[in-house]
Amino acid sequence: MALFEIAKNEADETYTRKTQVPQYVPSKTKPHIDSLVDYKKYSQLIRNINESGVSEEEKKFLRFGASRHLMFNYSLIADYYAHASKEMQELMEQSALVILDIDDAIANGYVKLSSDIEKIMNTTGDRTKDA
């Protein structure tokens, strides 16, 4: 698919000299939905809550609290979004699970801004290199 011709940054620590835009490039591969959230700590807390002797009301509250320990992997979520159905995408957007850069305004503006600042620095005499 043409959309995925851009090489994905395989690991978060990799980089390419061309990529400077503040956009994540989703993977060509759709991750399994179970991999989008790490439930380890959450499950452990839920188990402790369920086995406890506190009241049902307290358990309900504690379960909400435990959800703070759900670890959403936003890289994988963005990968998933790129392959999801229209309806799923819209629901993901409503939940702010990804931020859509409409018409690449953030990315293109960021590159232009960086370049314009460099031009100003080169033409106005702020030239004291210090590192």
Place this chain on the structure above:
Amino acid sequence: MIYIISHGRPHNQRTYNLLRQCGYTGDIKVVVDNEDKTMIEYYKELEADDRAEVGVFKKQEMIDCTDTGIREPMRNFAVFARNAVEQDAMGTHKLFWVFDDDLTSFRLRFVDGDSLRSMKITHSLDKIFKLMEDYVSSTPIATLGFGTANNYMSGVKSIEKESSKFRMCYNGYLRNSQYPVEWSLNMCEDRITSILQNKVGNVWLQLLCLQIDTLPIGGLIEGGNSDVYRNMDKFHQVFFPVMTSPDCNYTKYMKDKWFTMYDEKTMCPKIISSKYKER
């Protein structure tokens, strides 16, 4: 409009001096609290500048309306001034800048061959700030910050990484009042609020080609909250981010000190191109 948040440093206005030296000609409001014993001195310091004024806020009122995360808030922290600035700016300024009072330089960071170099901004701030304002006005960015020293530790790699992961706004930032914010927690409010805002879909971003330098936290300069940081155990400093976002913040004990670390993958939603949206 630029707001400089300050406390107890009327005669050591590093940010104010830096801004004027680097060519900023616009309005400045130095924001202090009504419990600052040096408040009167600020007026004297700024009286010669027609485009600078002192703004005083009532600290107790701001404490009362700020979520500090603790029962007895520590009073001498920046979160109250940040929220006072938000209240002052809303409805008055579409865009506004906020800086700490201890900035030492603005620098352009750029790649030169295999090296990451820097160039101090000496007199073009007006033009550069205008460009940044134009950018924020034309995008849904809520807050645009700068790079800070920690962001450049990997040399050239630092600036060429996918920059959407740099979403923290510390020490200095441009705010868009279209996206109101309440700064949260007694300390580390910059980091905590950046994460919380990004998590709900507001775009907070750092412009990595520009770095701001500040004096070290708890350093030798008096005033601000240096004394509080010097006297406080490090555990308290790292605890707040973990308390608010345990899904992405964690503590690490290294070389006799506690540090807060964060996992970039679980910190905030990714910004992706709208070309990935199904039509």
